[in-house]
Amino acid sequence: MRKWLIASLVIIIAAIAALTLIRVATQESSPPRASASALPRTPDGHPNLNGVWQVLNTASWDIQDHQAQLDVPPGQGVVEGNEIPYKSEALARKQENYKNRRTADPVKARGFLPGVPRMMYLPFPFQITQTPKYVTIVSEYTRTMRIVYTDGSQHPAGHIDFWMGDSRGRWEGDTLVVDVIHFNDETWFDHAGNFHSDALHLVERLTLAGPDHINYEVMVEDPQVFTKPWKMSMPLYRRKEPNVRILEYEAGGLIDEESERQEDEKKR
DSSP: OHHHHHHHHHHHHHHHHHHHHHHHHHHHHSOOOOOGGGSOBOTTSSBOOOEEEEOOSOTTTOSSOBOOBTTBOOBOOOBGGGOOOBOHHHHHHHHHHHHTHHHHOTTTTTOOOOOTTHHHHSSSOEEEEEOSSEEEEEESBTTOEEEEEOSSOOOOSSOOOBSSOEEEEEEETTEEEEEEEOBOSOOBSSTTOOBOOTTOEEEEEEEEEETTEEEEEEEEEOTTTBSSOEEEEEEEEEOOSTTOOOOOBOHHHHHHHHHHHHHHHHHO
16 A cells, blocks of 8 residues: 555656646747736737847758758757648759758848748848838848738739738737738748748738747748648747847848959959
8 A cells, every 4th residue: 555655656746747847848939928918019009019129040041950060050940840741842842952052042142032931030130110000020131121011901913923922911919910922932941942932821920928029920831832831930039239220231242242252362
């Protein structure tokens, strides 16, 4: 009887310890949401997203789990389940992109606009300016700008090839939900060659978790490339330095300058 009681106590203690570890891990993976009454709000009552924000992850290099390489920091993935459901022919193209990434990446090799959602997790800060009718997002990288219309307007008709897509937002409670379509097929999700077609459709969700954190999620759908929709999620952190501001990183000009410098060195 005594042995049975001791064994039962050991099992109960182990179970409590396991539940505690799970709870801690969950709390660390994404910032806990503040109560609705504690959130800073704009005059129209919506959560106040104004400010300068930035990720603290390596998703722009690779949105999946990856090891360190030269000029690539190691990182944990932001894709739910760490699997991207490529069609077989699309997976072959992704692998080819990876082989050629140093010269083919539209961002790192060519200085082009990053597209969405990559703009949101580049290693550059971005500034959100929120009004009742629209929300602007401006990145330090190449002065990239998005306008998210929240005035109830619809996407323009037809298909339009936009680098940054067309963004239409609405509020669902305290979450800004953004529907994005009208893409070209020139941008990548990351430096690892994950790509999409011009049929890309995104649904982003930005939820203010507290004064200094936004929980960002994006559902990705592209029937030409993927067998089913898939999701990424990550926290965005408010930049807190005094007088923080968006500076300038003109990628295309810097790449051109470096190319000219290398050409000059060859002539010497």
